[in-house]
Amino acid sequence: MTGGGGSSLGASGGSVVHFLLWSAFPNRAAKLAEVDVSGDAMPREALLTRTFVELADTLVADFDVVDLLTRLADRCVDVLDVGAAGLMLAAPDGELRLMASSSETMRLLELFELQSQEGPCLDCYRTGQPVLNQDLATANGRWPRFAPEALAAGFQSVRALPMRLRGTVIGVLNLFHVESGEMRQVDVEAAQAFADVATIAILQHRAALEAQVINEQLQCALNSRIIIEQAKGMVAEREGLDMEQAFRTLRSHARNHNLRLVDVAAFVIDGSLPPSAIDRLPRTEPS
Amino acid sequence: MANSGRRERILSRLVGAGAAALETSRLCDVCADVVNVSGAGIMLMSGDVLRGSLCTTNAVSALIEQLQYGLGEGPCVDAYMQDRPVLEPDLVHPITLRWIAFTQPAVEAGVRAVFGFPLQVGAVRLGALNLYRDRPGSLTDDQHADALVMADIAAQAVLVLQANAPPGRLAAELEKGADFQYVVHQAAGMVAVQLEISVAQALIRLRAHAFGNDRPLAQVADDVVARRLRFDTASGEKDFSQ
Numbered sequence: 284m285t286g287g288g289g290s291s292l293g294a295s296g297g298s299v300v301h302f303l304l305w306s307a308f309p310n311r312a313a314k315l316a317e318v319d320v321s322g323d324a325m326p327r328e329a330l331l332t333r334t335f336v337e338l339a340d341t342l343v344a345d346f347d348v349v350d351l352l353t354r355l356a357d358r359c360v361d362v363l364d365v366g367a368a369g370l371m372l373a374a375p376d377g378e379l380r381l382m383a384s385s386s387e388t389m390r391l392l393e394l395f396e397l398q399s400q401e402g403p404c405l406d407c408y409r410t411g412q413p414v415l416n417q418d419l420a421t422a423n424g425r426w427p428r429f430a431p432e433a434l435a436a437g438f439q440s441v442r443a444l445p446m447r448l449r450g451t452v453i454g455v456l457n458l459f460h461v462e463s464g465e466m467r468q469v470d471v472e473a474a475q476a477f478a479d480v481a482t483i484a485i486l487q488h489r490a491a492l493e494a495q496v497i498n499e500q501l502q503c504a505l506n507s508r509i510i511i512e513q514a515k516g517m518v519a520e521r522e523g524l525d526m527e528q529a530f531r532t533l534r535s536h537a538r539n540h541n542l543r544l545v546d547v548a549a550f551v552i553d554g555s556l557p558p559s560a561i562d563r564l565p566r567t568e569p570s
Numbered sequence: 571m572a573n574s575g576r577r578e579r580i581l582s583r584l585v586g587a588g589a590a591a592l593e594t595s596r597l598c599d600v601c602a603d604v605v606n607v608s609g610a611g612i613m614l615m616s617g618d619v620l621r622g623s624l625c626t627t628n629a630v631s632a633l634i635e636q637l638q639y640g641l642g643e644g645p646c647v648d649a650y651m652q653d654r655p656v657l658e659p660d661l662v663h664p665i666t667l668r669w670i671a672f673t674q675p676a677v678e679a680g681v682r683a684v685f686g687f688p689l690q691v692g693a694v695r696l697g698a699l700n701l702y703r704d705r706p707g708s709l710t711d712d713q714h715a716d717a718l719v720m721a722d723i724a725a726q727a728v729l730v731l732q733a734n735a736p737p738g739r740l741a742a743e744l745e746k747g748a749d750f751q752y753v754v755h756q757a758a759g760m761v762a763v764q765l766e767i768s769v770a771q772a773l774i775r776l777r778a779h780a781f782g783n784d785r786p787l788a789q790v791a792d793d794v795v796a797r798r799l800r801f802d803t804a805s806g807e808k809d810f811s812q
Binding site: 498 | 614737758759760
């Protein structure tokens, strides 16, 4: 049935949705680059602009996702005037895991580690809302274990921004400040843009992996079919059958011996299954 | 900005109102339509092997794909192999003479300009988009940009369609309207037995016969399968069809 959108969401309608989703990623990356290229040339803005262009460029070519996320965490420290930054991703089991960090100091890593149980990242991940301007000195009630640890590590306030994909939060960008006080709105926006770039990077990476797997599957399917057609030709010629009969001969041999059709076909072609060893079909029909 | 606008415009044509499902035939039609050429086709390739034609908009674009399949040369082959667009705005008076076997039959069929664009998603290469026009002339910058985006979308669409297929099988949506020249492979199997050679060698013999007799490969293969043509007679190939 053709018709409206509702009826089209059958077997192949789903692929249209998938297709639109997929196609959206490069689009968003390109848009980020375009929007930010037009930014004013203040030194900090220029740095921000350059960062986005650099990140968007990286997304186009083959890229190492961890390397890119680490670079992104580093840029957060350079551009947003924070003490440390990290990106945590939700694993399939729903637990947050650290993907990249601006520094590998033990104390910082422990702060991320802790957040699988409590902290700004977990709150942000659960609610989908950013955690902004939370001074650690007053956050003991909110995060009884995380807050004292973070203070001891030399940080005064924390922020967490969601990595969002159409209503789903896939991870969190975490910023640690050495001073307390509010983050400028423009910095909050820049931080959210960084979180969006991280989201795009991860999706692009997944899409690229998926593309490779599907392509291999596609080539394999085409190959199998060709091998079967060639084997049909060989059997047809040897046994004086037509293609349909040759196909049924191969298929019945595969079934009788519990083999895959494509394997039987490959054996015929490479000669390891001599014609005399192929099961004959009962000659019921005229040939 | 222009590029993302292009992408959105093409996507909305492809999956917009009235489009029940993503089909390869629609993909080809939109290709030809968006770039405003006489016809389009999508060729699947892997390694250095032409796998066959996924879709074509008309008999001429089907012939363009068949010729390339049979001869192993042409704009799709080059675009895929060289990983870049291959443009021949005037097939009758080309600047560089390439495709010695492909050109004449293509021109006879009314092809005046051909353009090949590689289909790829990241590092994954799938084949090429083939565009032709019945009058000479280059693509405008705008058409060229549309063709690049279209090739990108087509490559993704092929993977998306195949993603729904059961393992080891080609997606039904890809099979529909495709011409994978199965008869050529059946014939290769038969010739391999007739001459006691490998199927790969048999394929070469078939191609050589088609080229030497100035006949389409698929037609030669049809004759072999219908047992009108054998390759194992003492005097070489024997054609029972004449």
